[in-house]
Amino acid sequence: MEVKNKMVKAYCVKCKEKNCEMKDPVINQTAKGGFMAKGKHEKCGTTMCAMMSKANAEKAIADGEAKKNF
Ligand SMILES: [Zn+2]
Numbered sequence: 001m002e003v004k005n006k007m008v009k010a011y012c013v014k015c016k017e018k019n020c021e022m023k024d025p026v027i028n029q030t031a032k033g034g035f036m037a038k039g040k041h042e043k044c045g046t047t048m049c050a051m052m053s054k055a056n057a058e059k060a061i062a063d064g065e066a067k068k069n070f
Contacts, residue, residue: 006021006022006065007056007059007060007063007065008021008022008025008027008037008039008050008052008060008065008066009021009022009050010022010037010039010041010048010049010050011048011050012041012043012044012046012048013046013048014041014044014046015041015043015044015046020041020042020043020048021041021042022037022039022040022041022042022048022050023039023040023041023042024039024040024067025037025038025039025060025065025066025067026038026039026066026067026068026069027052027057027060027061027066027067027068027069027070028069028070029070034051034052035051035052035053035054035056035057035070036049036050036051036052037049037050037052037057037060037066039066
C-alpha cells in the first residue's frame with residue numbers, strides 16, 4: 001500500500017526541527033485572509049502553527065488531512 005505523506009508540516013520550537021508532521025491539524029483563516037494550520041507535533045505534543053496558501057489549505061481539507069475551522 002502507498003504511504004501517504006502528510007502535507008501539513010511546521011517547525012517545532014521544542015525539537016528545533018523543520019517540517020514536523022502535524023497531528024490533527026485544524027485550519028483557521030486569519031484576520032488578513034491568510035490560512036493557518038494549528039496542531040500538535042506527533043513526537044512531542046508541542047503545539048505548532050504553520051501559514052498555508054489557500055490552495056494548500058483547501059487541498060489538505062479535501063484530502064481529509066486537516067479540519068476546517070473557517
Ligand atoms: Zn516536537
